[in-house]
Amino acid sequence: MMRHPLVMGNWKLNGNKHMVNELIEGLRKELSTVDGCGVAIAPPALYLDQAKHAISGSYIALGAQNVDVNLSGAFTGEVSADMLKDIGAKYIIIGHSERRTYHKESDEFIAKKFAVVKAAGLVPVLCIGETEAENEAGQTEEVCARQLDAVLETQGAAAFEGVVVAYEPVWAIGTGKSATPAQAQAVHKFIRDHIAKKDAAIANQVIIQYGGSVNDKNAAELFTQPDIDGALVGGASLKADAFAVIVKAAAAAKK
Numbered sequence: 001m002m003r004h005p006l007v008m009g010n011w012k013l014n015g016n017k018h019m020v021n022e023l024i025e026g027l028r029k030e031l032s033t034v035d036g037c038g039v040a041i042a043p044p045a046l047y048l049d050q051a052k053h054a055i056s057g058s059y060i061a062l063g064a065q066n067v068d069v070n071l072s073g074a075f076t077g078e079v080s081a082d083m084l085k086d087i088g089a090k091y092i093i094i095g096h097s098e099r100r101t102y103h104k105e106s107d108e109f110i111a112k113k114f115a116v117v118k119a120a121g122l123v124p125v126l127c128i129g130e131t132e133a134e135n136e137a138g139q140t141e142e143v144c145a146r147q148l149d150a151v152l153e154t155q156g157a158a159a160f161e162g163v164v165v166a167y168e169p170v171w172a173i174g175t176g177k178s179a180t181p182a183q184a185q186a187v188h189k190f191i192r193d194h195i196a197k198k199d200a201a202i203a204n205q206v207i208i209q210y211g212g213s214v215n216d217k218n219a220a221e222l223f224t225q226p227d228i229d230g231a232l233v234g235g236a237s238l239k240a241d242a243f244a245v246i247v248k249a250a251a252a253a254k255k
């Protein structure tokens, strides 16, 4: 089966009204001819509606950086999956290491978010990955397996149909120190094999993105790896030209 690569920009806590319009205008120019690679942007929640209007008529999809587990009610400050759907978001990042670290989100809590996103008919982008200390202790596979199992063991392998997993080694995020293509490929294969133990067909169609210091220089080589199906891009997604180079590299590598 042919998997379609997906390159998604996670803008994190960056931007303002002017920047949203400028960046999207730049992306629309740079990406008018790309074919064979899905593209999505995840601006801060406050700018989703503005971004949705700015991407209209392009093939750039809208994503969100987080979601609450509740759909409505007395949950001050939260944003629900139904609201994200209402505003036109499709890809919902859950379990990003910054949420796991700064907001103490547990594997179980993230699994609940996964279920809520699926139930709303949206696409979870489930971020997993080990810290530097875990990496040095040789626990990379154990950590990724545990983070996947929180969903696999409660919702089954079928829940991964149409889903995106982002492997983001925490030591590579925002550090300029990307995993090497071989390092990333080994973990991506482990992730796919881990899901395949439960359902090979489901595992084969899961998009597994790499994230962590992907830029216009290192993207093409990462995408030559068979189990790297695109990227979740932080810093480099804030520059239209760099992000476009990454998207085009994915489209070219996966032809």
Ligand SMILES: O=C[C@H](O)COP(=O)(O)O
Binding pocket: 010, 096, 168, 172, 173, 174, 175, 176, 211, 212, 213, 214, 232, 233, 234, 235, 236
């Ligand atoms: O979600 C994106 C990742 O955290 C990667 O961020 P980065 O590309 O700035 O390293």
